[in-house]
Amino acid sequence: MSARELVVLGTASQVPTRHRNHNGYLLRWDGQGILFDPGEGTQRQMLRAGVAAHDLNRICVTHFHGDHSLGLAGVIQRINLDQVPHPVVAHYPASGQRYFERLRYATAYRETVRLTEAPVAADGPLAVTDAYTLEAALLSHPVESYGYRLVEPDGRRILPERLATHGIAGPDVGRLQREGVLRGVTLEEVSEVRRGQRVAFIMDTRLCDGVHTLADGADLLVIESTFLDEDVRLATDHGHLTAGQAAAVARDAGVRHLVLTHFSQRYTDPAEFERQARAAGFTGELTIAQDLMTVPVPKR
Numbered sequence: 001m002s003a004r005e006l007v008v009l010g011t012a013s014q015v016p017t018r019h020r021n022h023n024g025y026l027l028r029w030d031g032q033g034i035l036f037d038p039g040e041g042t043q044r045q046m047l048r049a050g051v052a053a054h055d056l057n058r059i060c061v062t063h064f065h066g067d068h069s070l071g072l073a074g075v076i077q078r079i080n081l082d083q084v085p086h087p088v089v090a091h092y093p094a095s096g097q098r099y100f101e102r103l104r105y106a107t108a109y110r111e112t113v114r115l116t117e118a119p120v121a122a123d124g125p126l127a128v129t130d131a132y133t134l135e136a137a138l139l140s141h142p143v144e145s146y147g148y149r150l151v152e153p154d155g156r157r158i159l160p161e162r163l164a165t166h167g168i169a170g171p172d173v174g175r176l177q178r179e180g181v182l183r184g185v186t187l188e189e190v191s192e193v194r195r196g197q198r199v200a201f202i203m204d205t206r207l208c209d210g211v212h213t214l215a216d217g218a219d220l221l222v223i224e225s226t227f228l229d230e231d232v233r234l235a236t237d238h239g240h241l242t243a244g245q246a247a248a249v250a251r252d253a254g255v256r257h258l259v260l261t262h263f264s265q266r267y268t269d270p271a272e273f274e275r276q277a278r279a280a281g282f283t284g285e286l287t288i289a290q291d292l293m294t295v296p297v298p299k300r
Helices: 042-049 072-081 094-104 160-165 171-179 209-215 229-238 243-253 271-279
Strands: 004-010 024-029 032-036 058-060 088-091 115-117 124-128 133-138 146-151 155-158 191-194 198-202 220-224 257-261 285-288 294-296
Touching: 004 042, 004 257, 024 042, 024 198, 042 072, 072 094, 133 209, 146 209, 155 171, 198 209, 209 220, 209 243, 220 243, 229 243, 243 257, 243 271, 257 271, 271 285
Parallel strands: 032 058, 058 088, 088 115, 198 220, 220 257, 257 285
Antiparallel strands: 004 024, 004 294, 024 032, 124 133, 133 146, 146 198, 155 191
């Protein structure tokens, strides 16, 4: 079975620390790889995490602050150096086109891979594939920033007791799934809707409509919590969230697994982020992100 998991490459905000690299997150999705916000040092973190350039199919940049994008130059050059055999698509705020071009061509190298630039200029779907729809929503930060959400199409869950009632078994089950009807019995009669999985990725932002839109019903929510609650004024002034704010969003959105990340270097006790998230009333699965950890997408 193909893996659906988040590989955390870096978790620091603004500057790296001894224990936290700049941002970087890879979502593995059934043989596809989506790299979010490759900050400085991402190429080396990929090596340490066992992520190859060949694993990348898309790159999604939320905004063009350095801790979220300075690694683009190295990652793009590595994709070309390794001659990745498939096209790679890059999404980023359209207002940052000049920054993307500077990073893409920061130094001399030989281009061997088709890298498609697909800038984001509005909320809504960015790509629709058989496996997922990739969506974007505008966030609230001093520079233009977008969050992303991957939504799997709904499927159907076969109900064995209903199959038995209609006397359907063995190869006939597969035939019914493929053709939709068998001997007058429809697929809908022996199954129920299985809602597709949803993964949301929200970086630097204040509370805004886009945050709630992206988080709604997420199975896995990766969200910044740069500050602790006692520094909420700093968070608002600089366009960030606190641990309690992020957890309250997850609570209200029905998130199943919350991943807090993007921590300010001013804090030395990661456990305090967990305490404040729980104090905000979030009762689902909670992970305080650490570099090089892997987080599975909850199954449905």
